[in-house]
Amino acid sequence: MVRARFFRIEEQWNVIYLPERPNGFAVFLIGNNGMLVDKDTSDWEHHPEKNQFLDDLLSRGYTVVASSLYNQHWGSPRAFHLFEKLYSLVLKKEILNSKVHLFAQGSGALLAIRFLQAYSGKVRSCYFVNPCFSLEAYFAQEQENKLYFKRFKKEIAEAYQLPLQEVNSNKIIKLSPSIMKSDLPPLSIHCHVQEKHFPLQTQSRPFQQELANRQIFVNLRIHGNDKSFYKAAQSAFPFYKKYEVIL
Numbered sequence: 001m002v003r004a005r006f007f008r009i010e011e012q013w014n015v016i017y018l019p020e021r022p023n024g025f026a027v028f029l030i031g032n033n034g035m036l037v038d039k040d041t042s043d044w045e046h047h048p049e050k051n052q053f054l055d056d057l058l059s060r061g062y063t064v065v066a067s068s069l070y071n072q073h074w075g076s077p078r079a080f081h082l083f084e085k086l087y088s089l090v091l092k093k094e095i096l097n098s099k100v101h102l103f104a105q106g107s108g109a110l111l112a113i114r115f116l117q118a119y120s121g122k123v124r125s126c127y128f129v130n131p132c133f134s135l136e137a138y139f140a141q142e143q144e145n146k147l148y149f150k151r152f153k154k155e156i157a158e159a160y161q162l163p164l165q166e167v168n169s170n171k172i173i174k175l176s177p178s179i180m181k182s183d184l185p186p187l188s189i190h191c192h193v194q195e196k197h198f199p200l201q202t203q204s205r206p207f208q209q210e211l212a213n214r215q216i217f218v219n220l221r222i223h224g225n226d227k228s229f230y231k232a233a234q235s236a237f238p239f240y241k242k243y244e245v246i247l
Contacts, residue, residue: 002017004018009086012069015037016094019057023244027101028066032105033072044066049233052230057237072158074135075109075177077114077160098122101124102116102127103236106131110176113133116179117179125187127188127190127233130191130198131204138152140169182215186219188218188219188221188236189204189218191222191223192227192232193223205220
């Protein structure tokens with residue numbers, strides 16, 4: 001039986017999963033758009049591979065935190081402010097090391113970037129799976145797909161609380177979060193070579209190169225045949241462990 005505490009912040013459901021034997025460290029799961037938390041359950045429990053990842057984090061003693069983040073969040077400031085409150089609340093409620101691990105999938109990377117820009121000193125490490133680092137690149141990609149482009153613009157308008165007519169390429173460039181800091185925690189990116197939603201060549205590669213140009217080196221692992229979420233996520237365990245030696 002998984003022990004969990006569900007609670008609301010700004011009408012958004014959040015959850016803290018509690019391990020039987022806490023190791024004193026927390027992992028904040030920043031999901032892709034649409035990874036929901038409800039009043040007594042979450043998508044992290046219902047997706048088989050994500051549930052396996054959650055169970056394995058708990059069995060290793062991690063306190064695990066997740067939130068709905070306004071559903072189609074696209075890394076918006078509104079979702080970021082909720083995440084700020086969530087971090088503060090969890091650290092007040094639970095006995096945990098103040099430097100937390102982040103796990104970001106898909107568009108969750110946009111929110112992780114915002115948090116790293118504001119609070120890099122509060123993050124122990126950050127692990128990305130098939131991440132979206134650039135709204136600008138995704139906007140250009142979706143313009144080619146008329147059916148989904150209209151829906152994407154609506155999601156951006158709602159997430160960023162903008163009039164729909166203002167969602168254009170110039171505005172998207174201004175909305176995209178970026179990291180200007182040099183004192184970043186360890187980052188690890190895991191991307192499938194055939195990832196189509198947030199392709200390696202337009203997302204992870206340029207992000208890695210941008211940081212490399214500033215002498216910040218990021219581990220980028222490219223997966224081949226197996227598209228399994230768990231296969232991409234399981235390397236987080238040794239990665240997190242490596243950066244827990246210094247408290």
